[in-house]
Amino acid sequence: MTVKTVVFHALETGPALTVLGAVHGNERCGPEAIRRLIGDVEDGTVALSRGSLQLMPVVNPKAYAQNVRFVERNLNRQLYPKDEKVHYEDHLDPIVCDLLDRTDVLLDLHSFASPGGPFIFLSGKNPDELAYAKSLGVSDFVYGWAEAYGGGGSKESQGTTEYARTRGALAVTLECGQHLNTDAADVGYRAILMALSHLGMLDASCPAASGLGQSAAAADLRCVRMKSVFYRDEGASFCKPWRHFDAVAKGETIASYANGEKLVAPEDGFIVLPKEAAATGGEWFYFGTATAYPE
């Protein structure tokens, strides 16, 4: 088994942008977006003016072949080279980390199970990273998830973005929408072009540059700060099929318990990543409130 990395170098020096797909093997939009981009660079639709573009379309090839999230270990946790390799994914760590060691900016393309559209996880307060995240053509952001639920800085919760930041890179995870959204790969593809443009790496005279849209307008940005996580009780059910980022008003019924009691929104806010079919005791949905885009 091999892992493929494709690198395009412009003749002018500049930043190294790395784009990853299928860190989770069942998230198919990243590989599709990256392969489309490779074809477009090769036929001249996309041209680089400076820097290098490092593309790893399928980071976890065995999980991708099996269409599963991972085979033996979630590659996006505990990501660091290990002296003793126990799981299959442990053999991928040094390959990914070596690439991230040579990266100035990371774009990691994912998708998710809940119904809903694209969003970006924001973490920390690095102004360069916040400006980069805002440039990718996506208008929805979840802030403070890693701090609240990701363990905040431990190696246990270290995935691609966390590892890349320890190496000084700007890093963003883009969730391109639900796994099967027909536009998920388009969202990822456009984000790669927007990243190249933001970094001054896209040749303004190439065909792709002329068709590139604008970043989301400030007024259209929706940023939700994570407040709480809800676990599913035995027999509890949503009162309607919630989608990620559905707005709820204070007191609005979200779900009902087996005994007939209602679960209502504690304040005006948003449903984040609802999992209708969560197992009893499992993470059911998150609740967050609107916040300004962090500066």
Ligand SMILES: [Zn+2]
């Ligand atoms: Zn993922």
